[in-house]
Amino acid sequence: MARVRDIAQARNVKAGSVTPAMKRLADLGLITYERREYIELTPEGERAARRVLSRHQILTSFLSEVLMMSKESAEVDACAMEHHISDEAMDRMVRFFEFMRSCPDTEPGFLQRFHSCSTVNAELPECPHKCDLRKSRGAEKKPLLSIADLKPGESGRVRQINTSGAIRQRLLDMGVLPDVVVRIERVAPSGDPVWIKLHGYQLSLRMNEARSVLISDAV
Amino acid sequence: MAKPKPIRVALAGQPNAGKTSLFNGLTGAHQHVANYPGVTVEKREGHYEHDGISYDLLDLPGTYSLSSFSPEERVAQDELLTSPPEVTVVVVDSTTLERSLIFLVQIIQLGANPVLALNMADEAERSGLRLDVERMQGLLGFPVVETVGNRAMGMVALREAVARAAASPVQENRLVLGERMDRALEAVVAALPGADADAPGTGTGAGNRWTAVKLLMADPLFTDRMKEAREAGRAALEVARIQREKLEADTGLDIALFVSERYYGFVDGLLKEVTRHASRQNARAVSDRIDRVLTNRVFGIPFFMVAMFSVFWLTFTVGEIPMGWIEAGFEALGGWIGGMWPKGSESPLRSLLVDGVIGGVGGVVIFLPNIVLLFGGLALLEDTGYMARAAFLVDSVMHRFGLHGKSFLPMMTGFGCTVPGIMGTRILESERDRLTTMLVLPLMSCGARLPIWMLLIPAFFPAPWRAPALWLIYALGIVVALGLAKLLRRSILAGEEAPFVMELPPYRLPTLRGTLTKMGERSWIYMKKAGTIILAVSLLMWFATAYPKPSTYQLDKDIKAGKIVVLKSAQAKSAQTKSARARAPKGTRVVTAAEAKNLRRAEELRQSAAGHIGRGLEPLIRPMGFDWKIGTALVGAFAAKEVFVSQMGIVYSLGEVDEKSKGLRSTLARDYSPLVGISLMIFLLIATPCMATVAITRRESGSWKWALLQFVGLTVIAYVLSMLVFQIGSLFV
Known part of the structure; x- marks a missing residue:
């Protein structure tokens, strides 16, 4: 049993946005809800809640244990997925997961090999086996550098401007566009801002903005 | 015709x-x-x-x-x-x-x-x-x-x-931005509300096309304007959104990037067509070489400090020379005008001209050389392009205090005058950055406060300490400003920061004409102020210090009662005076004629309007070590900071007729301790921005709220700081 206020507190939202949601749930017959009363789950509502909860737990374990996501991001993504995934996909995933857990994985097992593959986890030492996967992903794997990674005297070709709104517009207006070569002239005494040169004129950028200008290669 | x-x-x-x-x-x-x-x-x-x-x-x-x-x-x-x-x-x-x-x-x-x-x-x-x-x-x-x-x-x-x-206005639009863009724009133009009306911005032709561009780019200003146009506006927004999404899907670029690329594409094409000979040498070779030294990681900051210090040194040391000439000139003028009346004349007109007009305005004009030199120095820094480098060098410091590297520029302008400085805060893009800069800007010691430092520093500091003292007072202003900015950004002005994307133009040799024009213009504004506001305020202050005259004098009563005896001799140290003093009965004061005159003047001043205000303020300003004379001048300083100087001049010239030749500085040094001097300087630096500042802050911030916050906040801070300095200092002196 809970009140609108408790729900608002638990979800960290305003009571005003809880009320309409409650009305919708009541319309669906999942809860009993009258204004200013305690809210209770109907039997049907309880079944639905349990379904969501168990889906959530399965999805979280799958994302973190099998796909090796961090616990926190797994939680977030599971939240996003649990309401939208179809019953069939969910069912198949559960079966796959149960299989992974119960069927003994002989050394070096399939899952273990997956987890120790360097194309899956970039922090691992390079895999000595030359497989197709490595060939096809190897080139893309190199992460893009940003202007902030360059040292004075180095240049790079702009690939992407990874920011939005006023900052992005200003950078574009100043000619920081894809394919333009940018050179770091110098940095301020404290290391921030940086002084860049492009098209024959010079600009200063804070590290924060410099980090959003991604470059493909040092020229 | x-x-x-x-x-x-x-x-x-x-x-x-x-x-x-x-x-x-x-x-x-x-x-x-x-x-x-x-x-x-x-x-x-x-x-x-x-x-x-x-x-x-x-x-x-x-x-x-x-x-x-x-x-x-x-x-x-x-x-x-x-x-x-x-x-x-x-x-x-x-x-x-x-x-x-x-x-x-x-x-x-x-x-x-x-x-x-x-x-x-x-x-x-x-x-x-x-x-x-x-x-x-x-x-x-x-x-x-x-x-x-x-x-x-x-x-x-x-x-x-x-x-x-x-x-013959241009007939056709020769801008080639590609079919994709043109089609999208046409679709949006057709959907604009009242496409046949010619209301600006929503009307036919040019304005319409531009509105379409802006809607396509989801420009917040135009989007909001469209929303005001209700149903029709919403329809146009919807078309713009569809066109935008289509363009983005077709090209794989987001709209801002797409449009920028179209623009750059046109410019590239145009330049390829018209360039006969491309530039080969690096036009900035020399500039870059200079920058290698001046904005060097190691030498950059020391050079910046030296550059700023040189400006102040120039202002102070070199400025002293012509100051002497102007001072002598005004003294001669005062003497000449005063000489038109018979000796010892008590004519109010003579006093008005000599003490009010010449004393008041002269006291301000005297500092013209300093103003000219300060503005000249700042103009040189700006015209050479060094100012932008300075912003680059200090951005990380400014940033740490919640300001923007560009805030540095209006703040530097603030050293000249707070008013253009506050107007200059418009170069800041974020409203919060603007307000923060605006509110702390009066702490930059402006040109009008320079006369005050010029009066007070030599009065209270020995010669070798004067330039460092001036430097310190400027530095104190900056320190308080930075601290306050940080406080503001942590409290009422908390929020996101604006981008720091600033152009660094090449160094340019300033033209003599440009620098002189700028120097002359700014100095002229100062002189105009001296001729108008300060003249008016001086006259007002003169009246306030001279009137109302007391109907009866305590001095006369005391003479009648035999408590004071006035001697004919003016020589306080003459044998005659001494013997008269020795002979006088207990409880009776023996004074010379000159001393009696001073007593009378002092009494007049106490009874005058200014004296009343000053004395009303006295209990309030006593904890900072100020007396009612300073209180009177502080009131004048609100009208314009430099009035403080002329006001002190008037207060003292009326009270001390015979001391006049000694100059105001030595009078001040005699009447106040250096501790009061320091407390006074701190108060004048921080407290009560002048009337013009309050007015411009109101205009630029758009509300009285900010102007009042600035006024009250700064005055309270000044009060507390000055009081602390005076009270703690008094324990040691």
Whole structure:
């Protein structure tokens, strides 16, 4: 049993946005809800809640244990997925997961090999086996550098401007566009801002903005 | 015959393209010019005649593009849309054509009738760039002229080009931005509400097309305006959204990037067509070499400190010399005017002229050499381009205190005068940055406070300590300003920061004309202030200190009662006086005639309006070590800071007739301890920004709330600090 206020507190939202949601749930017959009363789950509502909860737990374990996501991001993504995934996909995933857990994985097992593959986890030492996967992903794997990674005297070709709104517009207006070569002239005494040169004129950028200008290669 | 209406011409361009010097070159008017992006903030108007036709020239604020992210961009855009000028002169920096011409593209797209001024043509030529101006003109379909603004070259050609453009406005739009973009724009234009009405911004033709561009780009300002147009506006927004999503899906670029690429594509194509000889040498080779030293990681900051210190040293040490001449001049003038009355005359008119007018205004004019030198130094730093480097060097410090590297510039201007400094905060894009800078700006010790330091520092500090003391008072202002800025950004002005994307123009040799113009203009503003506000306030203060006269004097009563005996002799140390003193009965004071006169004056001052105000304030200001005389002057300082000096002069010249020749400084040194001097300087530095500052803060922030917060906040801080200094200091002295 809970009140609108408790729900608002638990979800960290305003009571005003809880009320309409409650009305919708009541319309669906999942809860009993009258204004200013305690809210209770109907039997049907309880079944639905349990379904969501168990889906959530399965999805979280799958994302973190099998796909090796961090616990926190797994939680977030599971939240996003649990309401939208179809019953069939969910069912198949559960079966796959149960299989992974119960069927003994002989050394070096399939899952273990997956987890120790360097194309899956970039922090691992390079895999000595030359497989197709490595060939096809190897080139893309190199992460893009940003202007902030360059040292004075180095240049790079702009690939992407990874920011939005006023900052992005200003950078574009100043000619920081894809394919333009940018050179770091110098940095301020404290290391921030940086002084860049492009098209024959010079600009200063804070590290924060410099980090959003991604470059493909040092020229 | 009726005089034809003048032709309206607007000057538009990116910051630092030299618009302002072209404005001066065209009109002959003097205006603030600086080698720094964002100096022209105000809308300025001028006038010139050519071939018997008169032209009204409007200087638009410099903006990098016509988006709506900063107040300047909005001003420029609105001006061009709501009252379209007949001709728009687009000024571009020829050394950075790739970027500068982007602005021209936007002006063309906006539907203006342009003339292109390729400014700084000499610099571009030196770097080896040769353009086919004829061909450029042919391709663009409107006049193109090469100019050198700071040397006023190409002005006649530019005037002729404007006349040609006014006579035969551009007919067709030769902007080629690609079919995709054109189709999308047409679709949005067709969906605009009242596509057949000609309300500005939503009307037919040019304004419509520009609105479409802005809606396509989801510009917040235009989007909001559309929303106001209700149903029809929403429909247009919907079409714009669909077109935008289609473009983004087709090209794989987001809209801002897509449009920018179209613009750059057009400019690239144009430049390929008209470049006869590309620039080979690095035009900035020398500039870059200078920067290697001046903005060096190690030497950058020390050099910056030295540069700032030199300006103050120049102001103080060199300024002393002509100050002496002016002082002597005013003394002679006072003596000459005073001499027109018989000796010992008590004429109120004589006192008004000598003590009120000459004393008050003279006390302020004396500091003109300092003002001229300070403004000269700042003008040099600006015109050479060093100011932008300074912003680069200090940004991390400013940033740490919640300010923007660019805040540094209005703050530097604030050393000249707080009012233009506050106006200059418009170069800041974020409202929060602007307000923070504005609120702490009065802490930058302005030119009007310089006379105060010039009066007080020599009075209380021995010669070798004077320059460091001046430096320290400026430094204290900066420290308090930074601390306060941090506090503001942590409390009422908390929020996100604006981008720091600033252009660093090459070093340029300042032209003598430019620097002198700027120096002269700013000094003239100071003199004008001396001639108007300060004269008026001086007169008011003189009346307030001279009237009302007491009806009966305590002195007369005391003489009658035998408590005071007045001697005929004026010599306090003469044998006669001494013997008279020795003979006097207990409880009776023996004074000379001169001393009696002083007593009488002091009594008059106490009873005057100013005396009443000062004495009313005395209990309040006592904890800081101030007496009622200082209190009277503080009231005057609110009108204009430098009035403090003239007011002290009036208070003391009336009270101490015989001490006049000794000068105000020695009188102050005699009457107040150095501790009071320090406390007073701190109070004057921080407290109560002047009337003009309060008014401009109200105007620029848009509400009395901020102006009052600034006024009350600073005064309270000053009070607490001065009191602490005086009270703690008193324990040790």
